[in-house]
Amino acid sequence: MNTKEISVSARSLMYHSLHPSFTEKYILGQELGSGGFGFVVSAYERQTGIERAVKFIVRKRVPSTAWVCDHEMGPIPMEIYVLKHVRHPNVIQYCDAYQDDVYFYLVMEIHGTQWKSQEYPLLHSPALSQNSQSTLSSEEEDEMMEPQRQFVRRTSCDLFECLEQHKYFEEGLAKKIFRQIVECVAYLDNLGVCHRDIKDENIVIDENYKVKLIDFGSAVMIPRHSKKLFIRFYGTILFASPEILLQKHHRAEPAEVWSLGILLYTLLFGEVPFPDPKSAISGPILQPKIRVSVECQHLIVSLLEKNPEHRPTIHQVLNHPWFTQ
Numbered sequence: 001m002n003t004k005e006i007s008v009s010a011r012s013l014m015y016h017s018l019h020p021s022f023t024e025k026y027i028l029g030q031e032l033g034s035g036g037f038g039f040v041v042s043a044y045e046r047q048t049g050i051e052r053a054v055k056f057i058v059r060k061r062v063p064s065t066a067w068v069c070d071h072e073m074g075p076i077p078m079e080i081y082v083l084k085h086v087r088h089p090n091v092i093q094y095c096d097a098y099q100d101d102v103y104f105y106l107v108m109e110i111h112g113t114q115w116k117s118q119e120y121p122l123l124h125s126p127a128l129s130q131n132s133q134s135t136l137s138s139e140e141e142d143e144m145m146e147p148q149r150q151f152v153r154r155t156s157c158d159l160f161e162c163l164e165q166h167k168y169f170e171e172g173l174a175k176k177i178f179r180q181i182v183e184c185v186a187y188l189d190n191l192g193v194c195h196r197d198i199k200d201e202n203i204v205i206d207e208n209y210k211v212k213l214i215d216f217g218s219a220v221m222i223p224r225h226s227k228k229l230f231i232r233f234y235g236t237i238l239f240a241s242p243e244i245l246l247q248k249h250h251r252a253e254p255a256e257v258w259s260l261g262i263l264l265y266t267l268l269f270g271e272v273p274f275p276d277p278k279s280a281i282s283g284p285i286l287q288p289k290i291r292v293s294v295e296c297q298h299l300i301v302s303l304l305e306k307n308p309e310h311r312p313t314i315h316q317v318l319n320h321p322w323f324t325q
Contacts, residue, residue: 008034009041009056019098021103026052033156037061038103042110052095055079055106057217062104063234068221073097073261079216080106084191090184092204094212111212112204159200159211168270173209174232174285179323180211182303185256186314192222194252197235198259200266220252227251238262238272242281242306253307257317261303268292273304282306295322 009031029042029051038056045052057077057102068081078099083094083106096107111167159177163169181203188195195202196218205211215253218234233240243250265273269288274280285304300324305311312320 007031007039009039012056014075016102017100019100019105021258022096025096026054026107043107045095051110053092053108053110055108057104059099059102059104065232066217073099077104077217077219078219080104082216082219082221083108086188086193088184088187090180090210090212091188092212107212111206111210113162113207114157156201157204157206158214158314159203159205162205163200163266163270165268168290169267171268171296174264174267175296175322177205177209177211178260178267180265181213182260182314182318182323184213185260186318189253189314192224193219194222194256196252196256197221197239198263199236199239200254201210201236201265222252235259237277240277241308243308245277245281251308253314254311257303257311257314258308260314260317261300262269264303265300268296268300273300281291293322293325295320295325298322 006309013028018184025046026043027046029044032040032042032053034040038061040053040055040056043052043054044050047292050076056077062077067075067080068078070076070081070084076099080094083092084097087093092111093109093110095104096105098107181198185195195213195216197215198213202213202215203211204214220230222228228251230252231247231249233244235244237245239259239262241250241255244255260288262272265271265285265288269290271286271288273285274283275286285301299317299320302312302320303317
């Protein structure tokens with residue numbers, strides 16, 4: 001098969017020897033996604049058959065500011081450190097971590113429903129969210145991996161694909177979904193963690209509309225009561241706040257609240273509130289054709305306040321009348 005036709009993970013791992021402790025425990029499956037950091041592949045626990053997601057993070061692509069020292073593993077990416085130390089029903093659960101000279105392997109639970117039917121292998125699909133196997137003898141390769149799995153990409157379980165199927169959510173269901181995300185962000189805030197890349201592609205969702213936040217590759221840890229400012233932005237432009245688009249020094253927490261505003265609007269109306277960055281900086285919120293409650297309108301406007309100092313905190317969002325009515 002032409003190497004251009006195979007998945008990113010298959011091409012990257014074709015001649016790479018994985019950590020033996022990993023291969024003793026897991027069998028690799030289909031590619032789930034790829035991005036600037038590396039790629040994500042499904043894996044199965046040999047003893048139980050339980051399916052997991054393995055994110056292969058390329059060491060040399062981890063920014064110098066995104067390393068933290070773990071007492072067990074030594075220097076590791078912030079993403080692994082955060083997931084290893086948090087536990088919340090709406091945060092994807094950490095299972096294992098391994099490392100070699102090229103990759104960190106972050107093993108996580110798999111959550112969500114495939115919202116888009118897959119009629120053929122997705123060999124040329126664009127990357128999903130920013131979100132990787134080994135050189136084996138022929139006998140080992142037969143045991144470790146089905147060749148057809150090595151070269152295909154599974155469809156996504158994320159909120160973006162769910163929205164594509166639904167077009168938009170009625171207000172009650174949007175509230176159910178959004179509340180889970182807000183509770184999760186509030187929990188992380190209490191721990192001094194800010195995700196910094198909240199968007200529909202970084203949320204996986206199942207058929208019962210239970211959501212989990214994924215991809216902590218842009219996350220930071222902020223000391224309590226700190227007014228730390230950031231200048232670099234690693235998130236997604238559509239969800240970027242005005243102060244980020246203006247390339248100003250900014251606080252992570254208010255920028256996160258803005259991203260939640262974009263997300264809520266998208267859930268309710270199936271489109272973004274600003275057609276371009278210029279509109280996000282100085283333009284009005286697009287007036288949707290779908291009607292929602294006054295409380296819901298008020299929350300959207302407060303989340304999408306241009307001045308970061310006037311936006312509510314995540315804990316104020318959680319106590320908004322829309323949630324308590």
